[in-house]
Amino acid sequence: MKLTRFAAAGLMSAALALMGGVALAQDAPSVLVTTINMTADDIPTIDPTLSETVTSVDVLNHLFPGVTMSDVATGELELGIATAITPTPNDDGSVLYTIDLLEGVAWVRYNAESGAVEQVTDADGNPLFVTAADAVYGMTRALDPATAAPYSYVLLPFVTGAPEFNAGEADASTLGVSIVDENTYTILAPDSAAFAPAVFGLWMARPVPQIAIDAFGDSWTDPANIATYGPYALKEWVRGTGGSISVVVNPFWAGAENIPAATIEEVQWRFLDQPQAFAEYEAGNIQAIDVPVDQVPRVQADPVLSAEYYRGVEPCTYYLGFDNTEAPTDNVHLRRALSYSIDRVAIADNVLQIGWIAAGWFSRPGLNAAPTPELNPDLGVTFDLEFAQAELAIALEELGIANAADLSLTYSYNDTARNALIAQVIQQQWTENLGVTVAVNPMEGSTYFSTISEEHPGIARVGWCKDYNDASNFLYDVMYSQSSQNDVNFSNAEFDELVSQARLMTDTEERRALYARAEEILNEEEAAIAPLFWYAVNSLIKPNLEYVPSVVTNQAYNEWSFSG
Amino acid sequence: MTKFILRRLLWMILVMFVVSVITFGLMRAVPGGPFSREKPLPQATLDALNAKYRLDEPLIVQYLVYMGDIVVPRIGPQTVPSADEDYLIEFQLPAIFGENQSFKWVNFGPTYSARGRSVNDIFRENMPVSAQLGVAAFLVAVSIGIPLGVAAALNRNKWQDFGAMGVSIIGVSVPVIISAPVLQYLVGVQWRILPVTGWGTLNHLILPAFTLGFASSALIARLMRASLLQVMNEDYIRTARAKGVAESGVITFHALKNGLLPVVTVLGPLFAALVTGTFVVETVFGVPGIGRYFVTAVQGRDYPVVMGTILLYAGVLVISNLLVDVVYAWLDPRIRFD
Structure with missing residues (x-):
């Protein structure tokens, strides 16, 4: 029966299409x-x-x-x-x-x-x-x-x-x-x-x-x-x-x-x-679309389209994961140097121009109990060249490397136009700010995602979007030492204690305080990851x-x- | 001729077998898997998924199970629809086979990227769309390419020749990834003559079929011109003219028929490529065909869809080439295959 249906469908629809076919409902x-x-x-x-x-x-x-x-x-x-x-x-x-x-x-x-x-x-x-x-x-x-x-x-x-x-x-x-x-x-x-x-x-x-x-x-x-x-x-x-x-x-x-x-x-x-x-x-x-990213400037400049344009929040964070257990990124000073030498604001505002926000930490503000720039003004990674260079000097000494140019680093990402652009800008910033030469390694999507789970490639681009609206979905579910999502092998006893404790508490402000401290450990003290951007959506309605x-x-x- | 066709069909089985082995081997040699995600799945979930699709078994077993599902017919009771057991050919058997028994044959397996859907579903729902578009594009290609080539050859080095070859240069050198969005923007958005995207009416067919057909017509036109020019210099054309056959008769009955031979050779693979769908044109014009699956299946490591689409393409290609050989014999009676 199914064969006849298949064959008949092909022939009949070919005939129908050539004869004018059935009109779609207006x-x-x-x-x-x-x-x-x-x-x-x-x-x-x-x-x-x-x-x-x-x-x-x-x-x-x-x-x-x-x-x-x-x-x-x-x-x-x-x-x-x-x-x-x-x-x-x-x-x-x-x-x-x-x-x-x-x-x-x-x-x-x-x-x-x-x-x-x-x-x-x-x-x-x-x-x-x-x-x-x-x-x-x-x-x-x-x-x-x-x-x-x-x-x-x-x-x-x-x-x-x-x-x-x-x-x-x-x-x-x-x-x-x-x-x-x-x-x-x-x-x-x-x-x-x-x-x-x-x-x-x-x-x-x-x-x-x-x-x-x-x-x-x-x-x-x-x-x-x-x-x-x-x-x-x-x-x-x-x-x-x-x-x-x-x-x-x-x-x-x-x-x-x-x-x-x-x-x-x-x-x-x-x-x-x-x-x-x-x-x-x-x-x-x-009547309603996501704006193609290359069209955002045009839409903003167009008198008609700009009135129909809407820029909103997307609860996702774009970050670089460092392999915390293998050299040379197992060195905390190197990780800090790399993270603090990225000018996130410049990339977001001058290169991407799609409303992404420079991220100082991992859990996207707006999530329940997540730190926010208003409530936690001093939290987070910033662009601090002096500190980054000082950290690099310590790292080189500890690693026994004489010259920053001798560091062997690879930045891997799943190959999309946007990821490639961000990788190239960061590669350039690291060269200019630290004198470090980093190879960029674009990989095909599926290969990439299986690679970072199985064998983390040193420095890797990752995105994380919320499943449910709570900071725990970022900090506990991804960065807890035993989490199956913890591809960077980050492990810190105080961090684990904080996110486990905050998970079971009810008062939002008390939880936010614990998460703020956890973020400080994750991004500033340990620099296990380099948070880069918080996403935005661009729509036309x-x-x-x-x-x-x-x-x-x-x-x-x-x-x-x-x-x- | 019958013997020839039979022999070719047997060859086809061998070809399909070799294609299936190579595809299976290559696709499994590539790193990554169907369940590699930006948010990695925990091992327990991966294990459950691998068990569900039998991906935890040795490769040779997986291959044999896969081919067995396609090749070996079976008889069994009708079951609740399942993407794992969806047969292209399934019908109720008479009562002598037992109560409520069905004959089932050709199961290309489930697609991993759309849960609950089978590769046969893609063949049933998306393949006919690509086939319609492909046939239409093929007709466009032939009906532009052959007259253009003939006009150019008969008016060699005149304005018709330069005009026709100029058009075909455009067709050859502008890829559909350029021409498709440009045509779409002009005709669909600016002039609003035809729909921008979608499928279902004749109007929806025109732009994608023209875009696809025009690009292929250029190749046909150039081949047709070269071939016809050569034929026009053959002795038998002179003989025909000497016999007093009218020039139109010489061209129609003597030159054109023989001049078509090399064109027909490329029409086989061209037809196969067009009817099995095209990624760019289907994506740009929003045509729900099968072309996009060729690419997304490889990207998503959707193994059954990779196998299914490639075997489909190989099958259509082999059959098209067989048809080309049959047309050869009709075009040139000196060609015999037995």
């Missing part, structure tokens, strides 16, 4: 077409459990909102489809979280024949609603080693029994997740990390429809098979470059306290490269749209509207 004014956060490649999946890219999460947030969500405008954590999350501390330090779900949230599916969103029913025709069982199933499915969910590891420290179950050493019954009643379930967390509710709301922990997954297997996310519950419902998914994914308003979504029902009738994400998205924006066919500027990368289109 965009009604109620449709928002966007490429923000998209790339030229198809979205890998919209299965919440299996997602790992910004593209996936941006779409699935509208279909499967979590029990908690980050407010797009402030980044603050708020309740999503939960009406309450109640922590009950136990004597052993563990915490039982009781999660009450919003009642009457319907599972829905778009019917392509009738053109309407319909409720999903069970075999007897009774409509199905999101229950505690769906939430527990979603969590269990994410942690099941058979699922091989790439992002499941983020959940592991927050659910009792999860590491053992995920490693295949225990079965699902040992997992600290239980159903209490129709709309209530509990999660037992092994410790009192205050931001655990943020993790419980992440995409891989979202409720998913077991009935659809059991019936349709891997094809359950096809528009004809899927069941969703958020403010939008999946309408169509054209796979591949230039394709698109479309969602329409879900009339059964009554709105949660922080997740309003949508006003824009239909949202379509298109998979285009940035130059093509820009061309379509100029042609008036796309048509003037007839009322939008909510996002500080969390992902967008909430259910909060947008056409202004007429």
Whole structure:
């Protein structure tokens, strides 16, 4: 059957295309077409459990909102489809979280024949609603080693029994997740990390429809098979470059306290490269795009485009990792010399010109409990030539090298135009400021990422973006000595103590003070890494749209509207 | 002729086998893996993923399992759709084979970069798009290239010749990575005559097909001109003229048919290259074809997609060349293959 379908599809569509073909539906004014956060490649999946890219999460947030969500405008954590999350501390330090779900949230599916969103029913025709069982199933499915969910590891420290179950050493019954009643379930967390509710709301922990997954297997996310519950419902998914994914308003979504029902009738994400998205924006066919970086100066200078231009926060940090255990970068004075001799402001303002901010430390300001330039004005690495040269002199003496030019250093990066540009400027600054000759080593992406995990190449470019909105996601999850993400092999007892302690505290200002001290150790005293930039996003949005500027990368289109 | 075709088909199996071994070997020799990420995955997650896709087994076993899934037909009950077990050919068998048994054949495996999707899904959904664009571009190339070449040859060193060759120089020397965005900007954004990107209507087809076809037409035009000039000097053309055949008849029935031979030779590989998709044109014009997968699969170490697309290309290439040989025999009756 499938052969005939394949062959017939090819021949028929060739014929159709030549005869004039079927016209695509004309965009009604109620449709928002966007490429923000998209790339030229198809979205890998919209299965919440299996997602790992910004593209996936941006779409699935509208279909499967979590029990908690980050407010797009402030980044603050708020309740999503939960009406309450109640922590009950136990004597052993563990915490039982009781999660009450919003009642009457319907599972829905778009019917392509009738053109309407319909409720999903069970075999007897009774409509199905999101229950505690769906939430527990979603969590269990994410942690099941058979699922091989790439992002499941983020959940592991927050659910009792999860590491053992995920490693295949225990079965699902040992997992600290239980159903209490129709709309209530509990999660037992092994410790009192205050931001655990943020993790419980992440995409891989979202409720998913077991009935659809059991019936349709891997094809359950096809528009004809899927069941969703958020403010939008999946309408169509054209796979591949230039394709698109479309969602329409879900009339059964009554709105949660922080997740309003949508006003824009239909949202379509298109998979285009940035130059093509820009061309379509100029042609008036796309209403919201990321600006191609080489076009930012032009956009800012253009009287029309500059009025539609928006520069926002992206919660990511760009940094150089030094191998802390192998010569010569195991020498702290050399690391300090390298870090303090980079003029970050000059690179950001004169070379990049895309709104990136010179970073003095690792955890991006704006994250919960992260230090900020306003509250911690003296913190962080700066451009200090005198100090850098003094440190270099000590380093050379300790390393027994007579001349700075005899140092053998290699700066590796995954080869993109931007990474190459930054590498070349830093290479030049090191030569001018320190007299050090550094070789730059561009590598193909996949090779590079496996290399820095397995055998760190001395000096390497890295980027880190938040999973959940807390400084712990940067400082503990990446730089803790035992973290699987700690590619630079940084290990400092005081740092470990600080980030472990801050992780379990509740008062934000007290935590911020500990993180500020931890950052001081990481970047200034040990110079384990050289933080370089905090990212920014550059968007163009048509003037007839009322939008909510996002500080969390992902967008909430259910909060947008056409202004007429 | 039948014997020749059969022999070539047997050769094709050998060629495909060699291509598969070389591709498999090369792709696994490259460092990095399908799950190398900027945010590295913990070992437990990597182990689970490797186990799921059987990447933890010896290479030879992986190769045999992979080829077995493609080549060996099987019979079994219908199962829930799964990217790991998605067969290009699957149909229900009559009851004598047992209840609810299906015949299943040709499984190119899952793609690692899009969870829950199979390589066969890419073949089903994206390959037809590339094929349509490729056929259209091929027609553009032939219908511009051959008349241009003929006009140039028949008017050697006249303005028609210089004009035609000038056009083809442009076609040869301006790569599609330049011409595609320029055409897109002028026709789509400035003049708003045709859609900027997308797929689905005849209007969406025009720009990418022209961009792709025009670049190839230049090669055809130059070959056609050179070949026709040579043929026009052959004895049999003089003979035809001596017999009193009208000049139009000489050109149509004697010169053109023979002059096409070298052109047909390049049309085979050209056709194969066009119908299996092109990275630049598909990316620039937002055409959801298969061309981009050739590149992204290698970058992402998406092994089954690398294998699938390369085997597809090799298969189309071999068949196109077979067709070229058949056309040879028709064009020049002196060529016999048996």
